[in-house]
Amino acid sequence: MPEKDYYKVLGVPPEAKDEEIRKAYRRLAKKYHPDRHRGSKAAEAKFKEITEANQVLGDPDKRKQYDRLREAGLHGWGAKGADGSYEDMFRNAAWKGEGISFEDLGGGLGEIFSRMFGGEAHGGARATTQRGSDVVSSITIPFETAVHGGRVEVAIPREKACPACGGSGAAPGSSAETCPQCRGAGQVLSGQGAFSVARPCPRCFGRGRIIQQPCGQCRGSGTVEEPARVEVNIPKGIQDKQKMRLAGMGQPGAGKGAPGDLLLEVNVRPHPNFERKGRDIYSKARVDMVDAALGTKVDVETMQGGVTVVVPPGTQPGQRLRVPGYGLETSDGRKGDHYVEVQVTVPSKLSAEQRRLLEQWRHAPAAAK
Numbered sequence: 001m002p003e004k005d006y007y008k009v010l011g012v013p014p015e016a017k018d019e020e021i022r023k024a025y026r027r028l029a030k031k032y033h034p035d036r037h038r039g040s041k042a043a044e045a046k047f048k049e050i051t052e053a054n055q056v057l058g059d060p061d062k063r064k065q066y067d068r069l070r071e072a073g074l075h076g077w078g079a080k081g082a083d084g085s086y087e088d089m090f091r092n093a094a095w096k097g098e099g100i101s102f103e104d105l106g107g108g109l110g111e112i113f114s115r116m117f118g119g120e121a122h123g124g125a126r127a128t129t130q131r132g133s134d135v136v137s138s139i140t141i142p143f144e145t146a147v148h149g150g151r152v153e154v155a156i157p158r159e160k161a162c163p164a165c166g167g168s169g170a171a172p173g174s175s176a177e178t179c180p181q182c183r184g185a186g187q188v189l190s191g192q193g194a195f196s197v198a199r200p201c202p203r204c205f206g207r208g209r210i211i212q213q214p215c216g217q218c219r220g221s222g223t224v225e226e227p228a229r230v231e232v233n234i235p236k237g238i239q240d241k242q243k244m245r246l247a248g249m250g251q252p253g254a255g256k257g258a259p260g261d262l263l264l265e266v267n268v269r270p271h272p273n274f275e276r277k278g279r280d281i282y283s284k285a286r287v288d289m290v291d292a293a294l295g296t297k298v299d300v301e302t303m304q305g306g307v308t309v310v311v312p313p314g315t316q317p318g319q320r321l322r323v324p325g326y327g328l329e330t331s332d333g334r335k336g337d338h339y340v341e342v343q344v345t346v347p348s349k350l351s352a353e354q355r356r357l358l359e360q361w362r363h364a365p366a367a368a369k
Contacts, residue, residue: 149236279336
């Protein structure tokens with residue numbers, strides 16, 4: 001059983017400051033995030049490992065407990081065994097009457113150290129459930145839905161019991177046999193004294209059964225993939241490329257275990273007339289050069305409905321006119337503004353009278369202009 005040193009996992013020294021740990025975690029989490037390595041089991045496993053390390057080292061109380069155990073392993077209990085693990089550390093503690101168990105660690109460390117050493121403490125309930133895996137997917141929504149929010153349907157890959165074998169994994173006409181090594185428990189115990197560790201059975205890989213003739217449709221897994229459609233609530237003001245974690249909408253768990261989560265990336269489809277920057281919305285309006293010079297009013301469409309905007313005299317091309325409160329409202333209740341960029345149009349053809357008047361204006365004294 002290999003050693004799992006959380007300081008080595010994050011690449012920081014044991015005396016690292018809290019900020020160093022946070023920076024190391026953020027850097028590694030960004031590097032190995034599953035969204036950047038779609039379908040990579042190695043990246044997914046690495047991401048889980050650094051997340052687990054951060055759960056301990058990022059919490060002051062858990063880190064103190066972890067450091068005490070680590071120091072005890074290095075100095076007090078004979079440290080690591082021949083296989084480079086900490087198992088002998090716990091075993092020696094049990095021989096010395098320490099009565100160490102994962103549950104004694106508290107603060108969530110029991111579950112974490114149980115995962116570190118492959119099972120649960122001897123004497124506790126044997127693990128018969130397994131959390132379902134997370135599902136990573138993406139969806140593209142209209143601009144209007146991103147602004148106002150709403151419910152949308154998402155197609156995600158889901159697993160169901162194989163119809164050919166009924167979920168047994170064995171070919172029709174055959175059956176799975178009880179594993180002779182673990183006797184169907186799926187786990188084997190190792191250790192001595194008051195403490196022992198349960199590990200997945202190496203013969204049946206923790207399933208408790210051995211399939212001699214795998215099902216041809218599911219190849220022995222007992223499940224097949226079937227797309228499912230689920231309704232997702234999109235909060236108003238969601239950003240393009242923003243990711244949502246939807247608890248319990250991933251793959252179902254094994255043995256009545258909790259389902260995994262749905263990790264959904266939301267892509268926002270561009271709008272032909274509007275552009276978004278934070279909570280503000282931008283659009284454009286065309287104004288005749290005479291109206292821009294003399295001032296006028298224009299009707300403008302916003303995401304909150306139509307409004308009339310005053311164009312002051314002397315408005316310049318590209319000038320932006322602000323409509324307060326007509327931008328985007330985010331889920332926290334804050335509202336942005338709507339900005340109208342004025343595009344001044346110049347006529348390509350002039351009548352004789354128009355030309356005369358413009359020539360007259362051209363030669364007028366500067367003060368008159």
